[in-house]
Amino acid sequence: MKKKRTSIFIKLIFLVLILCIIGGTVSYFTLSAPISKESEIVEFEIVSGDTVNSVLERLEKEKIISSARIDKIAVKLKGVDANLKVGNYMIDKSWEIETILNYMSDGSNAVMDSVKITLQEGIWAKEIAEKIASSTNLSKEGLLEYWNDDEVLKELINRYDVLTEDILYDDAKVKLEGYLFPNTYDFLRETTCEEVTRILLDETERVYHLYESEFNASDYSVHELLTLASIVQFESGKTDEMPLIASVFYNRLNIGMYLQSSVTVCYSLYEYDDWMSCELNSNIDSPYNTYMNPGLPPGPILSMGEEAIKAVLDPAESDYYYFIGDVYGEGSTIFAKTLEEHNQNVNKYLK
Numbered sequence: 001m002k003k004k005r006t007s008i009f010i011k012l013i014f015l016v017l018i019l020c021i022i023g024g025t026v027s028y029f030t031l032s033a034p035i036s037k038e039s040e041i042v043e044f045e046i047v048s049g050d051t052v053n054s055v056l057e058r059l060e061k062e063k064i065i066s067s068a069r070i071d072k073i074a075v076k077l078k079g080v081d082a083n084l085k086v087g088n089y090m091i092d093k094s095w096e097i098e099t100i101l102n103y104m105s106d107g108s109n110a111v112m113d114s115v116k117i118t119l120q121e122g123i124w125a126k127e128i129a130e131k132i133a134s135s136t137n138l139s140k141e142g143l144l145e146y147w148n149d150d151e152v153l154k155e156l157i158n159r160y161d162v163l164t165e166d167i168l169y170d171d172a173k174v175k176l177e178g179y180l181f182p183n184t185y186d187f188l189r190e191t192t193c194e195e196v197t198r199i200l201l202d203e204t205e206r207v208y209h210l211y212e213s214e215f216n217a218s219d220y221s222v223h224e225l226l227t228l229a230s231i232v233q234f235e236s237g238k239t240d241e242m243p244l245i246a247s248v249f250y251n252r253l254n255i256g257m258y259l260q261s262s263v264t265v266c267y268s269l270y271e272y273d274d275w276m277s278c279e280l281n282s283n284i285d286s287p288y289n290t291y292m293n294p295g296l297p298p299g300p301i302l303s304m305g306e307e308a309i310k311a312v313l314d315p316a317e318s319d320y321y322y323f324i325g326d327v328y329g330e331g332s333t334i335f336a337k338t339l340e341e342h343n344q345n346v347n348k349y350l351k
Contacts, residue, residue, distance in 0.1 A: 035066045036093040043111070045088050046104055052082050059100070064093055071097045085110065114186045121182040121305035122233050124267075125174035128200075128303065137190050146193035147176040160201055162208035166223035169298045171287050173270065178230045178300020179204050207306055214313040223299065225312050230300035231290075233308035234263035235323075237331040242311035244335060247318040257321065259290035267301035324349060 042064060046055065053072060060068040074097060075082070082101040087110025091100050103109055115135040119128050129143035146152055150168060153175055157163045167175045176197075181204040187196060208215065208222070215222050228249060236242045252259055266278040268286030282291040287298050320335040322342035326349050334349060336342035 033066075034094045034096055035064065038094060040093040041090050042093060043088055044091050044104070046084050046086050048086055050084055050086075052080075052084065052101065055084060055101075055104075056097075064091065065097060065100075074098075075101065087111070088113070113189050115189055116184060116186055118184045119180070119182045119303065121308075122302055123182070124302050125177045125180055128180050132187060132196055135189065136187055136196075138193060138196065143193055143196065144174060146197065147174050147180075148172070150175075156197070156201065160205050161212075162205050162222060163201070164221070164223055166221060167299065172299055173267075175299070178226050178303060180303050181207060182303045182305055207309065211309065211313055218313065224296055226304065226309070227296050227298075227300045229304040229308040229312040230302050231259070231261050231263060231297075232311055233304035234266070234302055235261060235325070235333075236308070237325060237333065239307040241333045242308055243314065243316035244318055244320065245323060245333060246311040246315035248320045248323055248335070250315055251318070251321050253295065256294065258294055259296070261290045264288050264290040264297055264301060267297075 042062070044059065044062065044064065052075060053068075056065065056068040056071050056075070059065045059071075065071055078098055080098050080101055083105045084101070085105060085107035087104075087107060089104050089109055090111055091103060095103070117131055117135055119131060125147060126140070126144060129140040129147075132138060132143060133140040153163075153167060157165060157167070163179065167179070169175070180197075180200045183203055185199055185203075187199065215225060218225055220228070228246070231249065232242050232246050236245050249259055249261075251257075260282075262275070262278045262282070265281055265284060266272055266275075268284045268288045269277060269281060272278060272281075282289070285292065287293060288301060290297060318335070319337045322336040322339065322345075323333050324342070324345055326332045326334055329349065334345045336345055
């Protein structure tokens with residue numbers, strides 16, 4: 001009888017142990033489950049000296065996991081081989097702890113310390129440099145110096161199809177003016193002039209290749225076409241008027257007539273208060289001034305957008321040789337075929 005009782009007792013103990021193990025396992029998986037069933041992305045930083053345990057404790061403190069104590073056990077039981085890498089990570093509260101630790105063990109998942117900068121169409125290279133300098137470790141002066149360095153530019157010419165030796169002209173304010181394509185970019189806060197320039201020129205190269213056949217079909221060089229596109233960009237208030245504005249300049253070029261574009265005076269001044277300053281200084285001595293010099297200026301006068309490039313590559317057909325901007329009205333462009341008609345427009349809209 002005693003042996004039978006002992007046997008029953010041992011069986012009961014064995015059963016209790018099994019139930020404890022099952023209960024503990026269920027409890028373990030329940031307690032180590034994600035803190036949220038819904039996806040919720042949060043940022044978490046791994047710093048130098050962090051261990052799995054210290055990270056788990058901070059994850060709990062920041063309410064990304066429910067229990068660091070349980071997850072420490074879970075990590076050991078699962079044999080998670082976490083080799084955490086320093087960096088900022090965007091992790092999801094719906095992930096299991098194993099997924100979180102494995103994700104932060106791959107440094108390529110780290111979020112770079114970057115800044116988004118929008119470069120609008122129609123701004124100058126010096127303004128681009130200023131915008132980038134305001135949000136990165138670079139200086140405006142350093143960028144402009146880099147964009148005017150002939151040795152740097154010669155290397156870039158070998159790398160990019162859109163760049164030719166035409167950019168190496170004398171008296172340039174910024175030799176890469178017009179080649180720094182306007183767009184929204186992500187730049188690292190700690191970066192280099194070389195990296196920033198590569199990002200900008202990669203986009204310029206992309207747009208150039210979109211219209212490469214049109215560039216090749218023109219009687220003008222790439223540099224000349226981008227120069228004209230920059231003038232069209234500067235002169236135009238509305239993109240749908242750009243092809244007509246381009247036609248005016250082509251019509252003038254075809255008969256050897258001076259372009260007489262006031263925006264080239266603006267660039268010649270390089271600092272001015274308002275548009276009247278450009279109108280009143282048409283005699284300024286500058287290679288960019290198309291009142292004083294025939295043909296196109298030596299290079300682009302700002303960063304033009306894709307619509308201005310398209311307008312120059314596919315201009316409208318017209319008999320117009322003059323235009324003015326309705327600066328006091330809706331900003332539309334008023335075109336004229338003759339000087340007499342143009343003067344009438346000036347008296348009507350600008351006086």
